Amino acid sequence: MNSIVYTTKTQHVVMGLRASLALLFVCGVVYTGTVTQLGGALFPVQAKGSVIHRDNVAMGSEFIAQPFVNPAYFYSRPSAVGYDPMATGGSNLAPSNPALRERVMATSQEIQARESVQAADIPVDLLATSGAGLDPHISPAAAKLQAARVAQARQLAEPQVLTLVAQYIEPPQWGIFGQARVNVLKLNLALDQIAKHAQ
Numbered sequence: 001m002n003s004i005v006y007t008t009k010t011q012h013v014v015m016g017l018r019a020s021l022a023l024l025f026v027c028g029v030v031y032t033g034t035v036t037q038l039g040g041a042l043f044p045v046q047a048k049g050s051v052i053h054r055d056n057v058a059m060g061s062e063f064i065a066q067p068f069v070n071p072a073y074f075y076s077r078p079s080a081v082g083y084d085p086m087a088t089g090g091s092n093l094a095p096s097n098p099a100l101r102e103r104v105m106a107t108s109q110e111i112q113a114r115e116s117v118q119a120a121d122i123p124v125d126l127l128a129t130s131g132a133g134l135d136p137h138i139s140p141a142a143a144k145l146q147a148a149r150v151a152q153a154r155q156l157a158e159p160q161v162l163t164l165v166a167q168y169i170e171p172p173q174w175g176i177f178g179q180a181r182v183n184v185l186k187l188n189l190a191l192d193q194i195a196k197h198a199q
Contacts, residue, residue, distance in 0.1 A: 052185060060185050065136045072153035073188045074146050077125050078107060081133035088132045115149055137181035140169050164190055
C-alpha cells in the first residue's frame, strides 16, 4: 500500500515538473520569441528604440529625453533621474516637500536669468519633472519661451526660430489624448539642419 502511495506521489511530482517545463518553454521561449520577431518585422524602428540617425550617427531616441546645455539649443524639461534611461522614475516628492520647493526655486531663477523672463511667465513643464523623468517633449509655450535665446545664439531671426517651433508642434495623440507638444531632440536637429544649409 505504501509503495502505491509513494508511486502516485512520484508520478504527480513528475507530471508537475513536466507541465512546468512545458509552460516555461511555451511562455518563455516560443511566445517571447514570436512576439519579438513579429514586433521587429511590423515595427522595425520602434523595436530598435526609435533611434534618430543623422549622417549614419545615432543622435538619440525619439522617446527618451537628453540634456542640452549649449545655449544654441532648446533645453529639455528637468529630469529626476539625471536623464538616465536605466533609472526611470519621478522624484516622488510631495508639493509641500522643502527639497522640491528648493529645487524648483533654483530652476526658476536659472530660467529667469537665462531667458530674461519673469517667474510667472515660465511654463510649469520647465520647472517640473515628468513621471518617468525622461519625457522628450516640452510644451509649445516652453519652446516659444526659449526661441529668443536660441535665435540670438545662432544669429537667426527670432520669427524664423518661432516658425520652426510651429512646424514641430505635435498635436494630441489621435487628436484626443494628451496635449500639444514639441519633441526637443527633433527640434534641435532641425536647427542644426538650418545651420548646415546656411554654410
